[in-house]
Amino acid sequence: MDELLSALKAAAEPTRLRLLALCARADLTVTELVKLLGQSQPRLSRHLKLLADAGLLDRLQEGAFAYWRLAQRGPGAPIARQLIEALPSDDPVLIADGNRLDELRRTRSDRAETYFRDVAASWDGIRSLHVDEAEVEQALLKLVPQRKVHDLLDLGTGTGRMLQLLAPRAEQATGVDRSREMLAIARARLDEAGLRHCVVRQADMARLPFDDASFDLIVCHMALHYAEAPPEIVAEAARVLRPGGTLLLIDFAPHDRDVLQREHAHRWLGFEPASLARWCRDAGLHPLPPATLAGGELTVTVLRADRRAELNFSDDARELRVGH
Template sequence: MEQVLARLRAAAEATRLRLLAICAECELTVSEITQIIGQSQPRVSRHLKLLCEAGLLVRFREGTWVFYRTPHSGPGADLVQPVLGLLPQDDETLALDRARLEQVKAEREKIAREYFRANAEDWDRIRALHVDEAVVENALLEAVGDLSGGRILDVGTGTGRILELLGREAEEGVGVDMSREMLAVARARLQRADLSNCLVRQADMYQLPYPGGMFDVVTLHQVLHFAERPDAALAEAARVLAPGGKLVIVDFAQHEHEELREQHAHRRLGFDDASLNEWFRNSSLEPDDVINLPGKPLTVRIWAARPVRDQSGSKETNKPEKAA
């Protein structure tokens, strides 16, 4: 009861209610929050600290930036949603906050568009070498299967397109990438798609910041050919895969187009089935059927694998708490 009272006391202040309302919409930096709320950074930071200590907000660092958002699960989330439901939608202060939040979202969209424009030529050149992306996405949906109530991790999420594609049916989706520029693009995409159940984080694919067995589906879409150690990246993805879950890899079949290595930083010129199957076995995974999507000149393949069952054949597991 004391913990509930502490959370209620933390929320029982006008500015902190405003902070909860905007941070329930999307994850925001301190500078974005001060822009929306119209208060000084020290004052906003003090309110944020109290809300985080009460478990009503979660914070995470991305380089030199710190983001805040309301939690998706746990006691804090159980209190935040009913409290926000009590706020009047026609309140003038909250309406002004929402209008300023839309300005922040619009600025994010502008940054994302500029980044796309700067890199569109390279991306278009690579896309022209293989089968249409819509064909790949349909095949990926088939490979992943039913996502109802599941948790997805997209490693090397890039623009966030795979989260957008898969996240609507999932309970929760997380995308990780090392590039802050790409994470900004992904955030803009997810907010545009109104996927509040999906989030992105800055993280190294060789050291994912999640406990083992956390995700029902892990995807690596056109990521492994950039990896210096693709087997290690695959092993780390397998580590966070829940028993009964599925790892899905989308990448190029082995090819000889050296210009992709020289001009686009591809470390590997595609992969063959034997290599993938060996890495699966080394990570205690059972290979599934391979989907082959021939193109001109590159062929896209979709490899899938599941954790090897124990001797009882059981798939039961107690999953960890959701990702922050």
């Protein structure tokens, strides 16, 4: 009763209802909210703090910036969703706010795509060296557990492609990356796809800002070769993986294309599948035999590892051998 009353009291103010409506549609900074609502930053900051203290909004820190979004977890989350559903769709103030938000999102998307175009040539060059990405994604999907995933984590999310691919399988999904530019692209693309159950955060894969056993499924897609100490990334992933959970590793097999180190910041020239499996075992996980995807100059390895050996694996997960 106290939590409900606190949440209702926090929301019972016109500006705070407008903030809830906006943050239900996009992750927004205080600066962006100032532009959208035309109110001072100190005033909006006070409103945001009240809503966060009542559990109606989440605050996501990203370096020097903080993004606000409608609460996804906790006792305030269902109340926040009910309040949003109760807002009148024909209210002129909310409609005007929404129109300004649409313009802001278009500006965000254009800015993100401009950055991506600047680096797209190098990405396309790397893609041309290995098997088509659609084949990699198909192999990955075959290894994803068939049961519904409650909490998904994508390590080194980049443009958020894995979040988009796996969003239908998860109730909540989080992507982490150190690059604010890549997170901007991911955020814009998730917004465009309407995937409000997906969120991105700036974080180091080696020091994840999550409690132990927080996720059911963790994906690390083409990110290990950037890491200084890949075994530490696997161990950190295992730390936040729940019992019965699954870790999927997708990366290059060993190769000699040192141009990727010189020009594309790759720290490692691929990994032996046996090394990936050993790091998983050292972290307390139980790896399945890896799949290898050969096509082009680079071979891609896809490996699934589970928290418990007694899980009932699907036949596809046991038998997948692509490229052999």
